[in-house]
Amino acid sequence: MAHAHKLEILRGLIKFKSNTQKIWGVLILLSIVTAVEVVLGIYKPASLMTVVGGMKLLNWIFIILTIVKAYYITWDFMHMRDETAGLRRAVVWTAVFLISYLIFILLQEGGYVFDVYDEEFVKRDF
Amino acid sequence: MDTSIASTGTAEKTWGGGNEPFKASYGKLMMWFFIVSDALTFSGFLAAYGFSRFKFIDSWPIADEVFTHVPFLHGQELPMIYVAFMTFILIISSVTMVLAVDAGHNMNKSKVSIYLFLTIIFGAIFVGSQAWEWATFIKGDYGAVQTQGGNILQFGEYVEKDGEQVFKRVAIADFTQAGERVRVQDQRKTGIWYRSEGTLPNYTVDEVYSGLEANPNILVRTQIINEEGHKTILSREESLKAIKDNGKVVVEGANLRANEYGTALFADFFFFITGFHGFHVFSGVVFNIIIFFNVLIGTYERRGSYEMVEKVGLYWHFVDLVWVFVFTFFYLV
Numbered sequence: 001m002a003h004a005h006k007l008e009i010l011r012g013l014i015k016f017k018s019n020t021q022k023i024w025g026v027l028i029l030l031s032i033v034t035a036v037e038v039v040l041g042i043y044k045p046a047s048l049m050t051v052v053g054g055m056k057l058l059n060w061i062f063i064i065l066t067i068v069k070a071y072y073i074t075w076d077f078m079h080m081r082d083e084t085a086g087l088r089r090a091v092v093w094t095a096v097f098l099i100s101y102l103i104f105i106l107l108q109e110g111g112y113v114f115d116v117y118d119e120e121f122v123k124r125d126f
Numbered sequence: 127m128d129t130s131i132a133s134t135g136t137a138e139k140t141w142g143g144g145n146e147p148f149k150a151s152y153g154k155l156m157m158w159f160f161i162v163s164d165a166l167t168f169s170g171f172l173a174a175y176g177f178s179r180f181k182f183i184d185s186w187p188i189a190d191e192v193f194t195h196v197p198f199l200h201g202q203e204l205p206m207i208y209v210a211f212m213t214f215i216l217i218i219s220s221v222t223m224v225l226a227v228d229a230g231h232n233m234n235k236s237k238v239s240i241y242l243f244l245t246i247i248f249g250a251i252f253v254g255s256q257a258w259e260w261a262t263f264i265k266g267d268y269g270a271v272q273t274q275g276g277n278i279l280q281f282g283e284y285v286e287k288d289g290e291q292v293f294k295r296v297a298i299a300d301f302t303q304a305g306e307r308v309r310v311q312d313q314r315k316t317g318i319w320y321r322s323e324g325t326l327p328n329y330t331v332d333e334v335y336s337g338l339e340a341n342p343n344i345l346v347r348t349q350i351i352n353e354e355g356h357k358t359i360l361s362r363e364e365s366l367k368a369i370k371d372n373g374k375v376v377v378e379g380a381n382l383r384a385n386e387y388g389t390a391l392f393a394d395f396f397f398f399i400t401g402f403h404g405f406h407v408f409s410g411v412v413f414n415i416i417i418f419f420n421v422l423i424g425t426y427e428r429r430g431s432y433e434m435v436e437k438v439g440l441y442w443h444f445v446d447l448v449w450v451f452v453f454t455f456f457y458l459v
Contacts, residue, residue: 038210066454087148106173110180126275
């Protein structure tokens with residue numbers, strides 16, 4: 001099993017000498033991202049509380065950072081970077097399409113149910 | 127033999143078999159199949175959580191007020207710290223796992239076993255932490271009153287902190303006197319053999335009400351989130367009225383029917399999603415232990431390939447991947 005590893009991350013910005021070195025590099029990257037999330041989660045800066053696209057800016061940042069982490073776990077820890085394009089697309093596109101669809105449908109419906117409770121004649125305050 | 131078998135002449139063609147378009151072994155492909163389907167299961171749970179959250183967008187519990195505990199630091203409010211530690215442990219275990227896979231590619235038996243051992247240890251630490259997190263969540267610390275309509279009313283008082291008035295939660299046990307118990311827990315051995323009930327709360331709503339009357343500084347906090355992102359605090363008159371008119375039962379801690387943090391769905395999803403994830407981690411630790419012993423007795427050395435470590439590694443990283451999302455949607459957002 002002496003297949004080659006691609007040893008660069010961040011579109012070639014950082015190049016590693018060996019696979020082991022790349023693993024530690026990715027660990028540092030993931031730790032930094034997690035630390036940023038935790039610090040933002042504890043302090044919750046007031047400037048990030050503005051609502052953009054139906055959600056707080058801070059929550060958008062959390063979700064984007066989570067997807068960044070998911071990318072590096074899949075690409076470097078699960079070796080997706082070294083698999084053929086066909087395998088990569090079969091796994092990632094299937095999941096991304098189905099999950100986005102599911103999330104859209106359920107969140108849309110949840111928001112609608114909230115509106116019904118909020119505006120129509122349903123009493124919850126007792 | 128050539129003369130007895132009709133040659134179809136397809137051996138070298140695309141559909142003749144023997145093609146490996148993905149250049150991956152059967153086992154690895156099947157692991158990826160499983161991971162995609164499991165990812166859909168988890169996203170089903172998380173999307174359902176999102177649905178319920180959007181449904182109760184103005185009254186969902188604030189995670190920072192619920193998960194504030196750290197082992198050995200009793201009584202201090204430290205949101206995020208412990209769960210960040212758990213996330214870090216799981217990421218570290220992913221790193222040791224991928225190092226084991228890497229050592230396997232180099233056929234380095236001793237390194238594979240060391241890294242696998244570390245992965246098992248970190249996995250066990252994570253499962254243990256989750257058990258502790260569950261225990262703390264189930265036990266609760268302040269208690270609350272559930273209303274007729276299923277809403278949760280919590281208690282607290284304004285205290286001076288750094289020259290500012292801040293609202294501080296007060297536990298029911300701190301201002302309520304438990305009276306004489308009129309009713310005892312219905313058990314199968316005492317009543318009808320097929321009927322029993324859960325533990326009765328330590329206080330009745332009437333006792334909480336008289337405790338509230340006797341302590342003029344204590345106020346009631348509702349579930350509703352106001353414009354500043356805090357829970358609404360009622361005035362003294364409103365507090366007394368809310369408990370008297372709507373109070374139904376005292377809730378301490380959490381179970382699947384009610385919890386002191388807010389809507390019942392919050393605890394239901396917490397138990398279901400972190401429980402399902404914890405079960406995955408537990409299974410992963412078991413798989414790791416199995417292949418760890420296989421490595422030790424030299425099974426893969428004789429087989430000439432450590433691919434089994436790689437396949438279990440894929441599963442283990444997937445568990446880490448799911449936790450990253452659970453962490454975001456349960457503790458951060």
